Amino acid sequence: MSGKVERFIPVSKPALIGREKEYVLDCMESSWISSNGKYIGLFEKGFAEKIGVNHAIACCNGTVALHLALLALGVGPGDEVIVPTLTYVATANAVKYAGATPVLADSDPDTWNIDPESIEPLITKRTKAIIPVPLYGHPCDMDPIMDIAKRHGLCVIEDAAEALGAKCRGRPCGSIARISTFSFYGNKTITTGEGGMVVTNDDELAAKIRILKGQGMDPKRRYWFPVVGYNYRMTNIAAAIGLAQLENADKFFEKRRTIARWYNENLKGIPGIRLPVEKDYALHSYWMYSVLIEKEYGKSRDEVMEFLSGNGVETRPFFYPMHVMPVYEKENRTWLKTAASIASNGINLPTFYGLEEEDVKFISGLIKGYGR
Numbered sequence: 001m002s003g004k005v006e007r008f009i010p011v012s013k014p015a016l017i018g019r020e021k022e023y024v025l026d027c028m029e030s031s032w033i034s035s036n037g038k039y040i041g042l043f044e045k046g047f048a049e050k051i052g053v054n055h056a057i058a059c060c061n062g063t064v065a066l067h068l069a070l071l072a073l074g075v076g077p078g079d080e081v082i083v084p085t086l087t088y089v090a091t092a093n094a095v096k097y098a099g100a101t102p103v104l105a106d107s108d109p110d111t112w113n114i115d116p117e118s119i120e121p122l123i124t125k126r127t128k129a130i131i132p133v134p135l136y137g138h139p140c141d142m143d144p145i146m147d148i149a150k151r152h153g154l155c156v157i158e159d160a161a162e163a164l165g166a167k168c169r170g171r172p173c174g175s176i177a178r179i180s181t182f183s184f185y186g187n188k189t190i191t192t193g194e195g196g197m198v199v200t201n202d203d204e205l206a207a208k209i210r211i212l213k214g215q216g217m218d219p220k221r222r223y224w225f226p227v228v229g230y231n232y233r234m235t236n237i238a239a240a241i242g243l244a245q246l247e248n249a250d251k252f253f254e255k256r257r258t259i260a261r262w263y264n265e266n267l268k269g270i271p272g273i274r275l276p277v278e279k280d281y282a283l284h285s286y287w288m289y290s291v292l293i294e295k296e297y298g299k300s301r302d303e304v305m306e307f308l309s310g311n312g313v314e315t316r317p318f319f320y321p322m323h324v325m326p327v328y329e330k331e332n333r334t335w336l337k338t339a340a341s342i343a344s345n346g347i348n349l350p351t352f353y354g355l356e357e358e359d360v361k362f363i364s365g366l367i368k369g370y371g372r
């Protein structure tokens with residue numbers, strides 16, 4: 001070995017610290033490597049229990065989980081679906097896959113989630129559903145959203161991809177809406193490499209989703225396809241990893257909350273660094289620990305990212321709001337200013353299971369020293 005040891009702290013990193021290898025080897029040795037096999041059912045059952053819902057249906061990623069949810073609810077061409085402009089692109093894309101139009105809503109300045117007050121003015125005769133997204137893990141305030149949906153006869157799908165472990169008034173994210181979806185991409189709180197889950201308490205919707213994810217085949221008649229379905233299945237290998245991850249999920253949630261506490265302690269009081277909030281109703285999953293870089297700090301968000309990167313600390317900027325994306329801006333003529341300002345100032349700091357207190361102190365020290 002030669003060369004100097006350089007510190008590099010990634011923004012995210014999976015923690016394969018449990019029985020992942022053992023379960024995957026079991027798939028290999030038993031030759032159950034495709035989308036049949038015991039791990040799929042075990043992962044689904046364990047996941048449903050964790051969220052406290054009747055049904056969990058595994059699929060190949062979080063984006064198609066949203067597509068399945070929309071299809072099961074009958075969302076299609078001519079329909080409108082209200083989504084936050086500030087979200088990962090998958091939320092809006094899935095609406096497009098279903099042939100419907102995403103209608104973009106502005107954000108709450110504190111939680112960065114869809115502002116419930118921005119929803120009602122967007123409702124038209126075509127509106128079919130609302131997709132709240134607990135951004136970076138802070139739960140949406142589901143009460144006003146569910147209330148609006150009820151009054152207008154709309155469905156709610158929670159895109160809880162970033163909110164595994166989060167709670168809204170004591171209820172797990174993913175257990176409140178008619179259907180909710182999760183992602184198990186490599187950087188999510190638990191991972192299967194690529195993977196997703198659709199959860200619901202509704203038996204009929206669950207049955208529909210299972211049919212749609214398996215090419216539309218009639219469960220009672222092999223090779224008979226009454227509807228056009230998709231191959232959105234998860235493999236047994238992915239589910240094996242997922243089951244092992246799920247066994248450590250509580251440990252992962254707890255560590256993320258500890259990391260957030262470390263950051264809060266070390267970053268508090270720096271002028272122009274706005275820390276993430278955790279509202280009274282909320283238990284944050286801290287999928288990402290994120291801060292806003294405000295004017296007072298004296299340096300721009302991009303300058304901070306570059307400075308940290310030069311010191312071996314990887315970060316991510318916030319998502320661009322959908323209303324500035326070339327593919328979505330044409331449909332949306334309003335400038336959603338709260339979301340736009342959050343997006344241009346927001347930065348995700350390293351947040352992952354293996355992160356140590358010393359790392360958080362190092363990162364926080366850099367941020368403290370760099371401002372004016």
Ligand SMILES: *Cc1c(COP(=O)(O)O)cnc(C)c1O
Nearest residue numbers: 061062063088090161183184185
């Ligand atoms: C990760 C994520 C998804 C789904 O992502 P996949 O990569 O398809 O698993 C959807 N919505 C949000 C908000 C996400 O963060």
